[in-house]
Amino acid sequence: MSQTEILLHEMDTAEYLIKKYQSLHLSVSQLADVLHYKSAASLRTAISAETCPVPTFKIAGKRVADVRDVAEYLDQARATSRQRAAFP
Known part of the structure; x- marks a missing residue:
């Protein structure tokens, strides 16, 4: 099992x-990476x-997303995907 697989487990x-980003908030660039947007600019457009x-908001003039909101979205997307795969 790889180090990433162990961490995820x-x-x-x-x-x-x-742990990965060392913060409770993700920058637009980091969020674009996590959500697989083509670029930070395309995420800004969205x-x-x-x-x-x-949801995103500004802290000290910089747009960020709360890690908990990002995690919730990813977990829900995974659950929906698994449901669709299990029940075609």
Whole structure:
């Protein structure tokens, strides 16, 4: 089992993101990476169009997302995907 697999097995999504990014908040660039957007610019477009699946807000003039919101979104997306795969 790889180091990443061990980490994923031992912690929940929020814990994993906090450990990886060393923060409770993700920058737009980090969020774009986690959500697999093509670029931070494309994520900013989604945020402006209010189509970003995760709420964002500003801290000290910088747009961020709370790791807990990101983790919740990822966990829900995974659960939905697993449900669809199990019940075609």
